[in-house]
Amino acid sequence: xxxxxxxxxALCDVNLHYCPGCTHGIVHRLVAExxxxxxxxxxxxxxxxxGCSVFAYDYWNxxxxxxxxxxxxxxxxGIKRVRPDNVVFTYQGDGDLASIGTAETVHAAMRGENITIxxxxxxxxxxxxxxxxxxxxxxxxxxxxxxxxDPKTQGYPIRMSEMLSKTDGAAxxxxxxxxxxxxxxxxxxxxxxxxxxxxxxxxxxxxEVLSTCPTNWGKSPKEALEWxxxxxxxxxxxxxxxxxxxxxxxx
Amino acid sequence: MAKVVFREERCKGxxxxxDVCPKKIIVVAEDRMNAKGFRPVExxxxxxxxxxxxxxxxxxxCVIEVFK
Amino acid sequence: xxEKVLVKGNEALAEAAILSGCRHYFGYPITPxxxxxxxxxxxxxxxxxxxxxxxxxxxxxxxVFGAAGAGARALTSSSSPGISLKxxxxxxxxxxxxxxxxxxxxxxxxxxxxxxxxxxDYFQATKGHGHGDYQMIVLAPSSVxxxxxxxxxxFDLADLYRMPVMIIGDGMLxxxxxxxxxxxxxxxxxxxxxxxxxxxxxxRPHNVINSxxxxxxxxxxxxxxxxxRYELIKEKEAMAEExxxxxxxxxxxxxxxxxxxxxxxxxxxxxxxxxxGLVRPITxxxxxxxxxxxxxxxxxxxxxxxxxxxxxxxxVKLAVSGKVPVHxxxxxxxxxxxxxxxxxxxxxIAGGDK
Numbered sequence: 001x002x003x004x005x006x007x008x009x010a011l012c013d014v015n016l017h018y019c020p021g022c023t024h025g026i027v028h029r030l031v032a033e034x035x036x037x038x039x040x041x042x043x044x045x046x047x048x049x050x051g052c053s054v055f056a057y058d059y060w061n062x063x064x065x066x067x068x069x070x071x072x073x074x075x076x077x078g079i080k081r082v083r084p085d086n087v088v089f090t091y092q093g094d095g096d097l098a099s100i101g102t103a104e105t106v107h108a109a110m111r112g113e114n115i116t117i118x119x120x121x122x123x124x125x126x127x128x129x130x131x132x133x134x135x136x137x138x139x140x141x142x143x144x145x146x147x148x149x150d151p152k153t154q155g156y157p158i159r160m161s162e163m164l165s166k167t168d169g170a171a172x173x174x175x176x177x178x179x180x181x182x183x184x185x186x187x188x189x190x191x192x193x194x195x196x197x198x199x200x201x202x203x204x205x206x207x208e209v210l211s212t213c214p215t216n217w218g219k220s221p222k223e224a225l226e227w228x229x230x231x232x233x234x235x236x237x238x239x240x241x242x243x244x245x246x247x248x249x250x251x
Numbered sequence: 252m253a254k255v256v257f258r259e260e261r262c263k264g265x266x267x268x269x270d271v272c273p274k275k276i277i278v279v280a281e282d283r284m285n286a287k288g289f290r291p292v293e294x295x296x297x298x299x300x301x302x303x304x305x306x307x308x309x310x311x312x313c314v315i316e317v318f319k
Numbered sequence: 320x321x322e323k324v325l326v327k328g329n330e331a332l333a334e335a336a337i338l339s340g341c342r343h344y345f346g347y348p349i350t351p352x353x354x355x356x357x358x359x360x361x362x363x364x365x366x367x368x369x370x371x372x373x374x375x376x377x378x379x380x381x382x383v384f385g386a387a388g389a390g391a392r393a394l395t396s397s398s399s400p401g402i403s404l405k406x407x408x409x410x411x412x413x414x415x416x417x418x419x420x421x422x423x424x425x426x427x428x429x430x431x432x433x434x435x436x437x438x439x440d441y442f443q444a445t446k447g448h449g450h451g452d453y454q455m456i457v458l459a460p461s462s463v464x465x466x467x468x469x470x471x472x473x474f475d476l477a478d479l480y481r482m483p484v485m486i487i488g489d490g491m492l493x494x495x496x497x498x499x500x501x502x503x504x505x506x507x508x509x510x511x512x513x514x515x516x517x518x519x520x521x522x523r524p525h526n527v528i529n530s531x532x533x534x535x536x537x538x539x540x541x542x543x544x545x546x547x548r549y550e551l552i553k554e555k556e557a558m559a560e561e562x563x564x565x566x567x568x569x570x571x572x573x574x575x576x577x578x579x580x581x582x583x584x585x586x587x588x589x590x591x592x593x594x595x596g597l598v599r600p601i602t603x604x605x606x607x608x609x610x611x612x613x614x615x616x617x618x619x620x621x622x623x624x625x626x627x628x629x630x631x632x633x634x635v636k637l638a639v640s641g642k643v644p645v646h647x648x649x650x651x652x653x654x655x656x657x658x659x660x661x662x663x664x665x666x667x668i669a670g671g672d673k
Binding site: 001002003004007011015018020021022023026180181214 | 263266304305309317319
């Protein structure tokens with residue numbers, strides 16, 4: 001018998017601190033598998049955010065830097081400008097990327113910064129215990145939207161992939177989900193393509209991953225996946241939002 | 252012939268693997284807990300395993316290795 | 320000997336940074352330091368370096384954080400309101416033990432304040448930029464030539480002690496033109512940056528640059544180690560100029576631009592028969608306490624002259640621990656003191672003593 005599925009080398013052999021059923025672990029593994037398959041673990045430099053995935057610096061075997069809340073794209077920019085031949089990526093949640101770090105995100109995209117962003121959208125602040133995120137859906141109950149998010153007073157959820165797809169500097173943007181085996185496999189393809197975009201020097205790439213937070217959503221891991229499908233997917237449609245990789249190739 | 256191996260001490264009992272298994276052969280090990288205090292999963296009818304790796308793909312904690 | 324050239328303070332600083340091996344500048348426009356950015360924008364591409372105008376001061380400082388982590392000699396510059404925004408990254412840079420240089424060409428505050436010269440960021444620079452227990456080395460040049468030397472020192476000190484170093488000046492120093500030599504002199508031997516994020520090449524364990532330490536004992540040990548380093552810096556790196564102090568009955572103390580004006584006042588005071596000397600801190604942190612202690616029994620009063628409502632004066636008082644009276648004279652809001660005002664303040668003190 002041959003081993004057909006194993007822990008990727010780029011994923012440190014440590015216990016992940018995430019809650020049971022949290023899909024962060026799946027995305028961590030997908031990134032590691034892509035680093036392995038592209039043979040880039042040795043030249044990758046990752047940037048960890050503030051939020052649930054803050055400990056990401058302990059989870060990938062590549063060099064890592066931990067950034068201030070929302071600043072990962074700026075930190076990654078600094079690294080990439082010093083080491084253009086390395087592969088630089090950030091891993092950020094929705095509060096980090098789409099709220100406190102919106103400016104850094106948008107301008108990294110505008111500059112066509114040749115970095116890759118893995119963006120976890122689970123519609124809530126996890127680490128701090130379930131507050132309203134920029135991506136929290138209308139009507140969604142959180143600790144800071146106890147009566148359900150009311151767009152009239154609390155604003156609308158932000159669709160980052162759609163927004164960034166309008167920037168000239170973004171080369172590749174796709175929204176994926178990790179709610180099913182099929183979607184996990186598609187997510188991996190997208191992550192691989194995002195890293196390949198950087199390797200080819202095409203510019204800014206981002207994969208937005210719809211993800212769950214069973215603990216703060218107050219659901220079982222299985223119910224959380226169902227909630228994601230029924231509520232998040234209609235608001236945040238999956239798909240490729242920008243792909244200039246082919247047109248850049250022609251230039 | 253295929254088999255799955257669970258790294259029990261890493262299992263957090265989310266049981267997402269059980270749902271995606273096409274043969275529904277993954278079950279909760281009712282007779283034990285791991286050091287984290289979770290009841291891990293196990294496969295009693297390993298001869299039915301297809302080696303499809305859907306369980307491993309879904310596992311957030313890289314608990315599962317698959318051989319075929 | 321290098322050729323003498325006439326340059327502006329801000330441009331001298333930028334060129335000295337390039338000569339010191341800085342190839343990464345991240346900044347954001349703000350008066351009165353924009354010449355540094357403008358110079359870097361022109362020069363960096365010519366020397367194979369990177370000039371990046373960031374979307375914000377916050378982003379610029381965090382780009383420096385990333386570049387420093389990747390092992391580069393990185394620089395950012397700003398003026399007071401901008402430094403407030405950079406404070407976040409400075410705390411992280413200190414918490415991750417990374418080297419970098421940040422320039423504050425101070426303008427009057429608080430708030431938007433004014434764009435004229437000021438020294439009202441002394442507290443911010445020496446005691447309170449970002450959150451947490453940490454320090455920056457703070458260098459305060461007083462001439463364009465000194466800007467050049469201290470810029471080179473700033474990069475060396477940052478690399479040697481793995482910490483942020485601030486160069487603090489003001490609009491007057493930044494705009495002033497003086498003949499200078501771009502000769503950096505002999506430099507220190509520095510350790511290799513084995514901790515940098517360079518990519519593991521799968522040949523070594525991964526480097527992790529991080530300031531998050533969840534175990535209180537581990538965090539305390541880390542902070543204590545840093546403070547042991549700070550003690551070493553206090554011991555070895557404190558610098559001050561002593562001017563006409565040999566026979567001085569009174570001491571004026573001032574740094575940067577104000578020290579230049581104080582020298583004029585001292586000449587006038589000596590003509591009037593009042594023997595006054597100057598102690599000019601070159602490092603604001605570490606504060607050159609020993610120099611003050613050397614004179615605490617010799618002079619009958621100290622006058623701290625600042626372009627603020629009195630900030631450095633606190634450190635002077637702490638240095639001499641009540642052994643000698645410490646007075647203060649300051650102008651603020653962007654007003655630069657006249658020599659005559661300093662003379663008058665000193666005369667009052669000297670008269671009172673008689």
